[in-house]
Amino acid sequence: MLQPQFPIPDAEPIVIRGVVFDMDGVLTDTLEFHYQTWQRLADEENIPFDRKANEALRGLSRRDSLMAILGDRMLGEAIVEEMLDRKNRYFLEFIQTMTQDHLLPGVLDLLQELRSDGIRIAIASASQNVDLVTRQLGLTDWVDAITNVYNVPHPKPAPDVFLYAAEQIGLPPHQCIAIEDAESGVKAALDARMWVVGLGPQERVGAAHVILSNLNSVRWKDLLDKIQCCR
Ligand code: BG6
Ligand code: MG
Numbered sequence: 001m002l003q004p005q006f007p008i009p010d011a012e013p014i015v016i017r018g019v020v021f022d023m024d025g026v027l028t029d030t031l032e033f034h035y036q037t038w039q040r041l042a043d044e045e046n047i048p049f050d051r052k053a054n055e056a057l058r059g060l061s062r063r064d065s066l067m068a069i070l071g072d073r074m075l076g077e078a079i080v081e082e083m084l085d086r087k088n089r090y091f092l093e094f095i096q097t098m099t100q101d102h103l104l105p106g107v108l109d110l111l112q113e114l115r116s117d118g119i120r121i122a123i124a125s126a127s128q129n130v131d132l133v134t135r136q137l138g139l140t141d142w143v144d145a146i147t148n149v150y151n152v153p154h155p156k157p158a159p160d161v162f163l164y165a166a167e168q169i170g171l172p173p174h175q176c177i178a179i180e181d182a183e184s185g186v187k188a189a190l191d192a193r194m195w196v197v198g199l200g201p202q203e204r205v206g207a208a209h210v211i212l213s214n215l216n217s218v219r220w221k222d223l224l225d226k227i228q229c230c231r
Contacts, residue, residue: 006209006231007174007193014228016195018176019114020165021143023125025058025181026199026215028102028137030094030127034065037090041083042069058204059182061126061155062087088129095129098136106215111142113220120144124165124178126156126185144169157184162192177227179215181205195227 008014024030035054042049049069057065062084075083100108114121122145123130130148134140145168152160166173178189181199186208189196198205199214209230212218 007195010231014195014231015175016119016177016224016227018120018122018166018169018171020122020124020162020169020176020178020189020194022059022178022180022182022185023123023130023133024127026179027104027107027123027139028098028133029104030133031055031058033091033094037087037094038065038069040090041087045083047073059126059156059180059184061149062128064155091129092132095132095136098133100138103137103139104215106218110215110218110220111139115142117220119220120169120171122147122165122169124161125149126161156182156188157191159188159190159192162189162194166192166194177223180208183207195230197223197227 021027031054034057035051038054038057039049047069053069057068060068066080066084066087111121121143123134123143125148127133127148128150130146134143134146145165147161147165147168149155149161152164154160162178163173166176173193174195176194177197178192178194179197179199180186180189183204186196186198186205190207196208197210197212198208199212202211205211210223210226
């Protein structure tokens, strides 16, 4: 398994000035919405799909997800594009129903603490819908930058989107904590040389510096202490 890296040498104090959140699975739980919409598409195309297969798509871009679902089925680009559009149309129906009630427990409290501590806040997502979902969740005014994998050359697990987010909030990556729920996202943030908090089971986010089950009741000061202790 991927080992955590330590972004700065032992002797230097760790200074954190920014937090970069993944969106899906960290700020809100859209996994079920993605499942329902991929399942609808797969059923229409007679392609086998289930919840287990959906879990493996966590953190992957829409196109990479479709490629995983198609497996060795070779389809022309026009057909692939049509499927990606159709899947997103179904997904948008769910997104319209989202409100601040869809924020995961603990998120608003943590954002409030970050704000009062002067910490810069970014979202770095694999979702092309990140602006819309952020708006539906009422978070637009809480964040200093919103980036997604379509702003950069390579999607997660490449580090590009985290590096870009750090640039957008004007900080070096080693002064940022990334919070991620996907294996691909943890790898991306580690390779960006950020401090990484993984949300979820060891087998999924075990490479992160700090592992938590979720953000419920997580205090900013405790998170900083955990980061200081992890190297
Ligand atoms: C990621 C999700 O954040 O965004 C994936 O974890 C999803 O499941 C991906 O496929 C792309 O989302 P969208 O909104 O661009 O289809
Ligand atoms: Mg995620």
